[in-house]
Amino acid sequence: MLSLNYEYFACFVIVLIQLVSSQLFVGDLCSLKSSGSPGVCELFKECKQARDDLRKHQIFPQRCGFQRDESIVCCLKSKRKPGEISLKKCKEYSRFVYEVTRPPILLVNRPPITRNECGHRVITLIVGGTNVTRKEFPHMALIGFEPQPRDIKWLCGGTIISKEYILTAAHCLSHHEHGRAKYVRIGVTNLEDTNHRQQLEVEEIIPHPEYRSSSHYHDIGLLRLKRSAKLNSFTVPACLYSNHDIESEKAIATGWGSTTYEGSGTNNLLKVTLDLWDHALCNRSYKNEVILIDEKDTCQGDSGGPLQIFHKGNDIKCMYDIIGVTSFGKSCGVKYPGVYVRVSKYIGWIEDIVWPENT
Numbered sequence: 001m002l003s004l005n006y007e008y009f010a011c012f013v014i015v016l017i018q019l020v021s022s023q024l025f026v027g028d029l030c031s032l033k034s035s036g037s038p039g040v041c042e043l044f045k046e047c048k049q050a051r052d053d054l055r056k057h058q059i060f061p062q063r064c065g066f067q068r069d070e071s072i073v074c075c076l077k078s079k080r081k082p083g084e085i086s087l088k089k090c091k092e093y094s095r096f097v098y099e100v101t102r103p104p105i106l107l108v109n110r111p112p113i114t115r116n117e118c119g120h121r122v123i124t125l126i127v128g129g130t131n132v133t134r135k136e137f138p139h140m141a142l143i144g145f146e147p148q149p150r151d152i153k154w155l156c157g158g159t160i161i162s163k164e165y166i167l168t169a170a171h172c173l174s175h176h177e178h179g180r181a182k183y184v185r186i187g188v189t190n191l192e193d194t195n196h197r198q199q200l201e202v203e204e205i206i207p208h209p210e211y212r213s214s215s216h217y218h219d220i221g222l223l224r225l226k227r228s229a230k231l232n233s234f235t236v237p238a239c240l241y242s243n244h245d246i247e248s249e250k251a252i253a254t255g256w257g258s259t260t261y262e263g264s265g266t267n268n269l270l271k272v273t274l275d276l277w278d279h280a281l282c283n284r285s286y287k288n289e290v291i292l293i294d295e296k297d298t299c300q301g302d303s304g305g306p307l308q309i310f311h312k313g314n315d316i317k318c319m320y321d322i323i324g325v326t327s328f329g330k331s332c333g334v335k336y337p338g339v340y341v342r343v344s345k346y347i348g349w350i351e352d353i354v355w356p357e358n359t
Contacts, residue, residue: 005292006210007183009306016132023040023064023065023066024041024065024072025041025064025065025067025072026041026042026043026067026072027040027041027178028040028064029042029077030062030064030074031042031074032062032074032076033062034062037076037077038137039062039074039075039076039077040074040075040077041065041072041073041074041075042072042073042075043059043067043070043071043072043073044070044071044073045070045209046075046209047061047073047075048352048353048356049075049076049219049356050073051277052356053059057206059321061073061074062074062123064237068177071172075211077351078081080347080351082347082348082351083240083242083344083351085304085351085355086239086240086242086347086350086351087239087242089162089237089239089312089355090239090240090311090316090319091315091316093236093237093238093239093316094236094318094319096138096231096232096233096235096236097233097236097277097317097318097319107241107347120303126343130252130270130272131268131269131270131271132189132268132269132270132271133187133189134189134234135233135234136170136271137162137189137269137271137308138155138187138233138234138235138236139159139160139161139236139237139238139306139320139322140158140159140160140186140189140254140269140306141157141158141160141168141182141184141185141186141282141303142154142156142157142158142185142186142188142191142256143155143156143157143158143166143168143172143181143183143184143223143304144181144182144183144185144257145175145178145179145180145181145182145183146182146183147178147179148176151301152182152183153178154160154185154191154256155172155175155178155303156168156169156172156181156303156304157172157254157255157256157257157302157305157306157326158223158305158306158321159238159303159322159325160186160229160235160236160237160238160303161237161238161240161307161322161350161354162237162354162355163225163228163229163231163237164222164224164225164228164229164335164354165222165225165238165353165354166184166222166223166225167220167221167222167306167322167325167343167350168220168221168222168223168304168305168306168325169221169302169303169304169325169326169327169341170207170208170211170219170220171180171216171219171303171327171328172215172221172303173205173206173221173223174205174305175178179253179305180202180205181202181205182202183199183200183201183222184199184200184201184203184223184225185197185199186198186200186229186235187232187234187235188234188266188269189269190267190268190269191267191268192267194250196222196232196234196235198229198230198235200225200226200227200229201225201226201227202223202224202225202226203224203225203226204223204224205221205222205223205224206221206223206224206353207220207221208220208221208346208349210309215342216327216328216339217328218341219325219328219341220325220341220343220346222350222353222354225250225357227348231322233348236319238306238308238319238320238321238322239311239316239319239320239321239349240321240322240323240343240345240347241309241321241322241343241344242347243344244344244345245340246323247312248276248309249275249276250273250274250275250276250309251273251274251276251307251308251309251323251324252271252272252273252274252307252308252309252320253271253272253305253306253326253338254269254270254271254272254302254304254305254306255269255270255302255305255309255326256268256269256270256302257270257302257303257352270354274307274338286349301343302326303326303327303328304325304326305325305326306320306322306324306325306326307323307324307325307326307340308321308323309321309323309346322343323342323343323344324340324341324342325340325341325343326338326340327339327340327341
């Protein structure tokens with residue numbers, strides 16, 4: 001009888017060893033049995049393709065193993081390099097800067113006339129908060145919450161990056177008092193202006209999977225709109241900056257936030273030019289953020305809004321590159337650094353969600 005127990009114990013140990021030896025970890029290569037396509041093992045919550053398959057088609061993901069109590073699944077490996085699709089879309093969206101008009105009816109066989117509707121000129125950036133002009137930042141978005149019916153509070157900013165998605169800070173996706181973000185307003189520089197204004201409902205909020213509300217790390221997220229925005233010269237998605245190194249000493253922050261620390265927000269969209277400081281000069285714990293210090297800073301109400309530089313490239317005109325998302329700062333104004341999440345760190349994550357058909 002004793003030998004039989006040992007036999008069962010030995011069998012159990014062998015099976016356990018076999019199970020452990022077959023475990024794959026995050027980052028390991030795998031192969032999707034359904035298609036034979038190459039994949040990479042990722043946490044289930046980070047694999048959009050697996051989540052969509054389960055939600056839309058009830059197809060269970062192929063499991064690689066576990067990390068604590070979280071499933072690791074075989075995720076289809078993207079064939080593109082991070083930043084490729086962003087640049088392609090940047091070129092595509094830049095055409096909305098030009099307004100196309102038809103020539104007079106009497107003129108036959110004449111091509112359409114294109115008129116440059118660029119709202120800014122690339123000039124030396126001057127530090128100081130000033131009002132913006134129409135079409136100067138056509139990618140700007142306001143994020144609204146509705147704690148009570150017909151009582152919308154516009155508490156955060158964001159950036160249009162496609163017809164369906166707004167880039168913002170993860171902490172702007174929901175509010176401890178007002179609930180989840182519900183509306184997005186685009187096409188305006190003044191809150192009261194109704195010309196060219198689009199107000200769209202939010203369908204889905206998508207925080208970065210590593211974001212935790214108790215800290216400021218990975219403070220980046222996306223809003224998926226219930227219906228697509230209509231793109232025109234007043235509403236143009238911005239470009240995403242994909243290089244880690246930023247070839248500029250200054251950048252522009254934009255928002256409708258407070259003009260003073262104690263003050264209330266403004267109806268007019270404001271811009272301010274800020275000096276960028278190398279992250280090596282700042283706290284090492286901010287390694288995935290862009291740090292800046294200047295006499296001007298963005299304030300409460302600018303959270304989630306963009307930090308941007310002029311796009312450099314002969315083939316793409318009148319576009320901005322988004323290099324950062326406003327995360328936090330101790331206050332508005334002097335001597336305190338503003339912290340911006342570095343967009344290039346999250347390009348792959350953004351592209352896989354916003355443009356999954358281009359994987």
